[in-house]
Amino acid sequence: MIPLLTYPLALLAAISLPTLVAIYYFRNRFRRYNVAGLFLWEHAARAREGGTVIRRMRASWLFILELIALIALVLAATDPRLPFRHANRSLVVVLDDSASMLAGKSGSRPRDRALVDIHKRIRAGRFKSIRFIQAGTAPTLLEVAKGIHWNDAELLTRWTCQSPASDLDGAIAMASEVTGRHARLLVVTDHAPPTPPKQGRVQWHAFGADLPNLGFINARRSQTAGKDRLFLAMGNYTHNRIGITVPIVEAGAAIKTARFELDAGKTASATLTLPPNTGAISVQLPGDALAIDNQIILLPEIHRHVGTRILIDDEALDADIRSAVNSTGLCDLHGPAQLLITDNVDTKTHPETWQLRLSIPESPKPYTGPFVVDFNHPITRGLSFDGIIWGASETNAPQGTPIVLAGNVPLLTTQAQPSGKRIFTLQINTSLSNIQATPTWPALIWNIVTLRSNALPGTPQINVASGTLVDLSLPANATVLTATTPSGAQQQIKAHAAHATLQPTEPGIYTLTTETLNTQIAVNLIAPEESNLSRRQGGTWGDWLDPETLTREYLSWAWAAGILAILALTAHTILTARRSQHGEVQS
């Protein structure tokens, strides 16, 4: 076992070794000459000890002992340490769950090599326990290990490397909270740390490589003006210019093609119009270093129309409302009422029907501002109140949480019911208002209708990027949402307040069902940072050793080196004394 050197800089003292050798080389050689009468030579001049002429060195015992003593002293100065037999440490492994960890050929991908490295660390480190933290978009503690044993297959079912990003900093912070300050942290990833870890608990092992890759970096599908539009963006993260034509496939048949011409390191996009009533489509690139970004699956966008009923006695206001409602394209005036727009507060309606109550003051005043607006509320998104004149009255102030005020006069308020139903109250007298003639009016109505549409069972997020938080509205009586992944696995997600949230990462089509709901979403890896493998690299950063660990877990052997030096020097002294006694001379 190679000892650890506490003060490796002390090895600089080893410069004395070649110095010693040089001394013996330059040291003047004296030929021994036995004489019967030294007194006859007393007149002779003393010779110098050394000179500038290099002479052949003859290794003598004195030289060897001096060498041993010097080496032992240098070694003692470095304070060599060997680990204690018994160590009592925990290891936490932070697993980079981002998609780029699967780049490369099977068996040599960063995840594969990281797994081998983890096994090696466990064998070498004498740990008492190991824990894994999966670092995706949010860190997750994986309970897959018992002591220092775990099953690779079980680990790999969790460590899927399909995340669009990896929050390693968050995972390291979680590791510190979970295991305390004495555990060792091993981060396995495919890139260098932003700043090298300081000496202490963290070792950063990267297994990435700069590999050429071509992948989709964006994909959208939308229904606009009755047309099904497809937007695709591709990134060329290779060193060559690429021209490629990709087929758009529906139900196994190509319905269109898209042509991309990309210079090295550049991106390109294409927009196509799909034929009407096109269902789920897929676009596939040829295989390369990273497979997960080579495929896009998109479902047709579903516009969830809101059953809207308009009961307004005021003819002018009725006309303005109907105009705005019709412009949204989201309202079904003939279906069951899910949104009631009325100026009669006594109108009976279904308990789950949202309401937009219109309050018309009889003695209105024109308010020109300043308007106090809660722009955090979704129905104020995109609204502008510059130049708005709003006819309202203090005495007719509606109840509820204000969203728009003129001074201290509520103009638009909201009331949220426990069931999720909302009642908006809009105070307006169109004879003294110009808002209905501004873009703010249809935008406000559009926001209210969209909010109601989003609250309908299901999700407006049909095509999502992996790792996106998908919020589903569930039917009122639903308690559990069943999510079936593209690979066929099922997850049961509990509903809270008629909502369920999931964060899908596996690319493909998810099927989401309750007793009365059955919908699908398409998940695609849209992560340019993961597709770009040019900044991936391998290496090791950080050291687990710090002074406390050194003291606690390593035994110093400097004393042995010191004793060796003392013995060598003692032998040197004895040998020198003997030689002086017997008249032996160094030569």
Next chain:
Amino acid sequence: MKQLYRQQLREGEKVGMRYALTIPRDAMRGATGYQLGHGAGSSLDFKDFREYEMGDDLRLIDWGAYARSDKLIVKLFREEVSPHLDLLIDLSCSMDLPNTEKQAGLLTLAGIFSSAAANAKCSQGCWGAGDTVQPMPNGTQRASAWEGIEFSGTRNLSETIHLTPPRWRRHGIRVLLSDLMWEADPLDFLRPFSDGAAAVHIIQILAREEITPSLQGNSRLVDLESVNQQEVFIDSVTRQRYSEALARHQQNWHQACRQVGATLAVVTVETLIEHAWRLDALEKANILTSI
């Protein structure tokens, strides 16, 4: 003792067969021995007559002369004397100078003197001067029988001879085989060494490298005995100064030897070897005689 040393002593013995130790007049003293001394002794060789003195041995009275002259006359015979060689060998570390023939030269010369002494009918005693002066085991016998030669001494001879003063034979011949490479007043050694001796010979044995060193450049000089070291830069000037210092040192010894009546001879081992051990210098100094 190393077999090599014994071999070298034996070699010296062989060479010494053609030499005899020169016996000085003063060494011809003693009661009984193998040679006729100059004094009156109890040998059978008639020397002279003299008148009887109280205490003379009655057996020495010449009765014929008394009958003729009515005077008591005694006969004098020549004395028999036994000269002795005390050979002191320097066994300090410096005598075993590496990469030279110095040690071989020393033991060969020791063997030569042993043989020469035997040839001159001298008794002998060999002494080793390491850290102390001790009689060499079997030192009274021929050189090849000697034991205990080890070049391990670290003390100079001036200190050693005072530390352990040996009991030399009086009126003997004393020979020192050494390189004389220690820094002290030569008289500190010569006085005790020559005290009571009939003749003192100092043989300085040097290796050629010690006389004309071939060193050059940076050298670490190590004294073999004191283990002191000195790192020096040697060039021609340094070598010249060394030669002058050596000459001065030898001059000091010469003067000291003259003072005590000793003979100093300097031999270069390599030269002796090259000349097949022709000891001209020692003959010239009247220390050895060719036979």
